[in-house]
Amino acid sequence: MAPLPSLPKFLFPNPLPRTDFTLHNLPFGVFSRTGSSMPRPTIGVAIGDKILDMRVMAEKNLVPPYFADFYLNPFMMAGRQAWSEVRERLQQYLSDSHPSSLSHRPDVVKEAIVEQKDVTMHLPAVIGDYTDFYASKEHATNVGSIWRSKENPLLPNWVHLPVGYHGRASTIIPSGQPVIRPCGQMLPKDADKPVFGPSKVLDFELEMASFVGGEFVAGDPVPLDQARDKIFGLVLMNDWTARDIQKWEYQPLGPFLGKSFATAISPWVVTLDALEPFRCTAPEQDPEPLPHLRHRGVDFPSYDIKLEVAVKLEADHSPETICRTNLRYMYWTIFQQLTHHASNGCLMRAGDLLGTGTISGKEKSSFGSLLELTWAGSEPLRFSNGQERKFLEDGDEVVMTGYAEKGPIRVGFGECRNVVQPSRVRGEPVV
Amino acid sequence: MAPLPSLPKFLFPNPLPRTDFTLHNLPFGVFSRTGSSMPRPTIGVAIGDKILDMRVMAEKNLVPPYFADFYLNPFMMAGRQAWSEVRERLQQYLSDSHPSSLSHRPDVVKEAIVEQKDVTMHLPAVIGDYTDFYASKEHATNVGSIWRSKENPLLPNWVHLPVGYHGRASTIIPSGQPVIRPCGQMLPKDADKPVFGPSKVLDFELEMASFVGGEFVAGDPVPLDQARDKIFGLVLMNDWTARDIQKWEYQPLGPFLGKSFATAISPWVVTLDALEPFRCTAPEQDPEPLPHLRHRGVDFPSYDIKLEVAVKLEADHSPETICRTNLRYMYWTIFQQLTHHASNGCLMRAGDLLGTGTISGKEKSSFGSLLELTWAGSEPLRFSNGQERKFLEDGDEVVMTGYAEKGPIRVGFGECRNVVQPSRVRGEPVV
Numbered sequence: 075m076a077p078l079p080s081l082p083k084f085l086f087p088n089p090l091p092r093t094d095f096t097l098h099n100l101p102f103g104v105f106s107r108t109g110s111s112m113p114r115p116t117i118g119v120a121i122g123d124k125i126l127d128m129r130v131m132a133e134k135n136l137v138p139p140y141f142a143d144f145y146l147n148p149f150m151m152a153g154r155q156a157w158s159e160v161r162e163r164l165q166q167y168l169s170d171s172h173p174s175s176l177s178h179r180p181d182v183v184k185e186a187i188v189e190q191k192d193v194t195m196h197l198p199a200v201i202g203d204y205t206d207f208y209a210s211k212e213h214a215t216n217v218g219s220i221w222r223s224k225e226n227p228l229l230p231n232w233v234h235l236p237v238g239y240h241g242r243a244s245t246i247i248p249s250g251q252p253v254i255r256p257c258g259q260m261l262p263k264d265a266d267k268p269v270f271g272p273s274k275v276l277d278f279e280l281e282m283a284s285f286v287g288g289e290f291v292a293g294d295p296v297p298l299d300q301a302r303d304k305i306f307g308l309v310l311m312n313d314w315t316a317r318d319i320q321k322w323e324y325q326p327l328g329p330f331l332g333k334s335f336a337t338a339i340s341p342w343v344v345t346l347d348a349l350e351p352f353r354c355t356a357p358e359q360d361p362e363p364l365p366h367l368r369h370r371g372v373d374f375p376s377y378d379i380k381l382e383v384a385v386k387l388e389a390d391h392s393p394e395t396i397c398r399t400n401l402r403y404m405y406w407t408i409f410q411q412l413t414h415h416a417s418n419g420c421l422m423r424a425g426d427l428l429g430t431g432t433i434s435g436k437e438k439s440s441f442g443s444l445l446e447l448t449w450a451g452s453e454p455l456r457f458s459n460g461q462e463r464k465f466l467e468d469g470d471e472v473v474m475t476g477y478a479e480k481g482p483i484r485v486g487f488g489e490c491r492n493v494v495q496p497s498r499v500r501g502e503p504v505v
Numbered sequence: 506m507a508p509l510p511s512l513p514k515f516l517f518p519n520p521l522p523r524t525d526f527t528l529h530n531l532p533f534g535v536f537s538r539t540g541s542s543m544p545r546p547t548i549g550v551a552i553g554d555k556i557l558d559m560r561v562m563a564e565k566n567l568v569p570p571y572f573a574d575f576y577l578n579p580f581m582m583a584g585r586q587a588w589s590e591v592r593e594r595l596q597q598y599l600s601d602s603h604p605s606s607l608s609h610r611p612d613v614v615k616e617a618i619v620e621q622k623d624v625t626m627h628l629p630a631v632i633g634d635y636t637d638f639y640a641s642k643e644h645a646t647n648v649g650s651i652w653r654s655k656e657n658p659l660l661p662n663w664v665h666l667p668v669g670y671h672g673r674a675s676t677i678i679p680s681g682q683p684v685i686r687p688c689g690q691m692l693p694k695d696a697d698k699p700v701f702g703p704s705k706v707l708d709f710e711l712e713m714a715s716f717v718g719g720e721f722v723a724g725d726p727v728p729l730d731q732a733r734d735k736i737f738g739l740v741l742m743n744d745w746t747a748r749d750i751q752k753w754e755y756q757p758l759g760p761f762l763g764k765s766f767a768t769a770i771s772p773w774v775v776t777l778d779a780l781e782p783f784r785c786t787a788p789e790q791d792p793e794p795l796p797h798l799r800h801r802g803v804d805f806p807s808y809d810i811k812l813e814v815a816v817k818l819e820a821d822h823s824p825e826t827i828c829r830t831n832l833r834y835m836y837w838t839i840f841q842q843l844t845h846h847a848s849n850g851c852l853m854r855a856g857d858l859l860g861t862g863t864i865s866g867k868e869k870s871s872f873g874s875l876l877e878l879t880w881a882g883s884e885p886l887r888f889s890n891g892q893e894r895k896f897l898e899d900g901d902e903v904v905m906t907g908y909a910e911k912g913p914i915r916v917g918f919g920e921c922r923n924v925v926q927p928s929r930v931r932g933e934p935v936v
């Protein structure tokens with residue numbers, strides 16, 4: 075087969091300058107037509123600055139009927155073979171030369187091709203359970219140093235298992251939705267009693283997240299060599315965090331209200347098939363994990379995905395990059411995370427979301443949260459317009475992006491972007 | 506109005522010896538007919554040892570159409586006024602004397618009345634998110650003394666907020682379903698490296714749990730004086746726990762795989778309306794909570810519900826009671842739990858489940874877990890047949906029951922009962 079071009083000519087007679095959503099990518103998402111009188115969630119596939127409407131494709135029997143569903147769960151449940159078959163058919167439909175190419179079907183193109191600028195993106199799936207891990211050694215070391223002990227920043231269990239916690243599924247939001255600054259209890263410096271009010275220490279956490287897929291049996295583990303077949307794809311994730319609420323509440327049972335007000339994800343799920351060319355090594359694991367968590371004979375259990383965080387301070391400010399990192403820095407792989415999660419027999423369900431945890435690298439410029447970038451506020455970031463930030467202020471917009479690139483092949487994630495809105499307090503006075 | 510009898514004579518010409526499911530109760534659940542060729546979840550109301558099939562009632566336009574749904578979520582979302590109206594109509598349908606009494610409708614009785622012995626019970630709702638609190642001061646003090654420090658068993662935040670954590674929704678199971686002993690990582694005594702295998706320290710936690718109801722707006726808190734309108738009802742809950750897995754994994758991010766293998770609930774949701782006669786005081790709170798968590802002018806923010814745990818050791822052993830406690834011992838009320846949960850703007854959804862945390866009293870015989878009852882295994886329980894238990898063994902069955910009683914009025918929860926099955930390990934060897 076000839077190498078795939080970035081985009082088909084029949085849909086893009088004038089090439090786009092650069093796009094995350096090439097023929098190599100074909101990520102899945104859920105959209106509705108903006109301003110429609112009866113908007114309904116519709117599965118789509120991103121191609122360049124357009125979307126292929128999969129409900130139309132299903133109605134024409136060009137793809138399986140579950141693409142007429144509102145969300146991706148049935149497709150996610152269909153399993154790896156279905157995922158690969160659909161991918162192959164879509165590459166044929168969207169090629170210029172294949173006999174099945176939609177270039178021969180202007181009727182279908184007319185009905186099924188939508189401009190991304192004309193839609194609103196939704197969550198891609200109904201998320202039954204959401205879990206967040208803590209799998210970057212640099213991040214865990216930084217947080218441990220800041221909050222617990224410089225000498226022993228990592229607790230003893232950290233190197234033996236991917237530490238994780240259950241998160242709140244009801245407040246997972248898509249890119250584009252504003253984040254309201256949360257209220258909560260916090261302990262002011264040197265006080266002996268907490269106060270209640272809007273968080274003063276609002277932060278982001280740069281993460282990626284896996285959408286789980288396939289079928290599962292309650293009580294059965296997911297052996298590590300089968301974990302790749304049970305992850306449908308990846309998104310960018312911003313695990314919004316109120317550090318002051320978190321710090322006061324998190325012992326002994328872990329993160330709760332400091333996190334549960336919002337967790338944002340990018341709307342397009344990039345499949346593991348699309349990421350196959352970008353597989354890479356993971357950091358060496360020492361001590362060696364227990365057998366069920368050991369990648370045996372797998373040289374490339376991670377993915378080389380470049381990640382960035384930019385912050386836009388006001389309307390006429392263009393987002394300024396404050397962090398550059400990479401998924402490959404993460405100590406525990408996404409497969410080890412899933413295998414650990416199911417190792418007690420915990421039932422996974424297609425559409426479950428597993429956050430990687432904040433992805434920090436060794437360099438300060440690669441730290442994935444303001445807690446680390448400003449070292450708990452002691453080293454404010456300075457922006458080109460002269461403004462400084464220790465943590466996020468109302469009106470700040472956080473923009474996360476990510477992509478993988480190899481020669482002419484680019485597979486990107488689009489963006490996860492949310493603006494901070496002032497606290498909304500009703501009834502009860504704030505303090 | 507004349508006082509309600511326990512049960513209507515037209516359905517129970519011969520009085521039952523004693524029942525949890527009186528006319529005062531009328532709890533809601535979801536069942537299917539056992540052995541049916543096409544079993545489908547059906548909403549029902551328990552009355553004595555029978556069930557009123559609410560799909561039949563909906564099809565005959567005797568109750569709102571959402572009772573033809575598979576689960577209680579639409580009814581839970583309908584809100585307090587709908588809950589009370591339906592309760593009143595059901596009491597009329599099931600009375601002997603009211604003009605609407607089903608005693609005049611033998612056709613309906615024939616179709617809509619089912620024997621409990623002929624059904625399988627399911628979860629009552631699709632549970633979007635499950636949260637577990639840690640709201641009994643005696644329990645938190647016991648666990649803190651055993652695992653952290655006898656001198657300072659409670660962390661400083663405990664008296665200021667109901668500590669809680671997100672739990673796993675996918676593994677909530679109904680009473681009757683067996684619990685498979687989970688595998689996991691644990692650190693053997695005096696070892697410096699963990700091992701992987703079946704948990705050796707399997708425990709129960711006696712809890713109750715609230716089903717949230719009504720409508721919610723993301724970002725809005727639930728003021729404490731409105732919290733009662735946002736809780737549909739209560740069930741018994743067994744928060745199954747593997748102490749060895751929990752102890753090794755829980756720092757710093759809280760309980761995860763030590764809990765996520767199973768959480769069991771009793772199938773019948775007892776409404777707050779049914780529990781109204783049993784309202785009672787809660788323990789005095791010192792220090793006084795912050796204003797948004799303060800019960801102002803509410804003398805009876807808790808419920809007097811007697812709770813018991815019995816264990817059945819083998820087939821011919823009748824369950825032996827090992828714990829007697831009461832919901833009223835709990836320091837943080839179910840309303841404070843909900844208000845705290847939503848105080849950061851976290852979206853609640855009808856059908857969400859909030860566990861109270863283990864309910865322990867002051868007396869040793871009222872401790873709600875084996876961790877406390879045997880003081881981490883140092884004081885084994887002795888059963889009448891001579892057997893001892895530090896923790897649960899394969900084949901043990903844990904039976905939780907609960908009821909409220911006042912004069913002739915009894916409102917009970919039925920039971921939450923699960924047997925322990927041996928670990929099921931596939932593929933990977935255990936150690």
Ligand SMILES: [Ca+2]
Binds near residue numbers: 279
């Ligand atoms: Ca995180």
Ligand SMILES: [Ca+2]
Binds near residue numbers: 860863
């Ligand atoms: Ca518990």
Ligand SMILES: [Mg+2]
Binds near residue numbers: 314334335
């Ligand atoms: Mg979050």
Ligand SMILES: [Mg+2]
Binds near residue numbers: 744
């Ligand atoms: Mg549990």
Ligand code: NI
Binds near residue numbers: 506507508
């Ligand atoms: Ni009367």
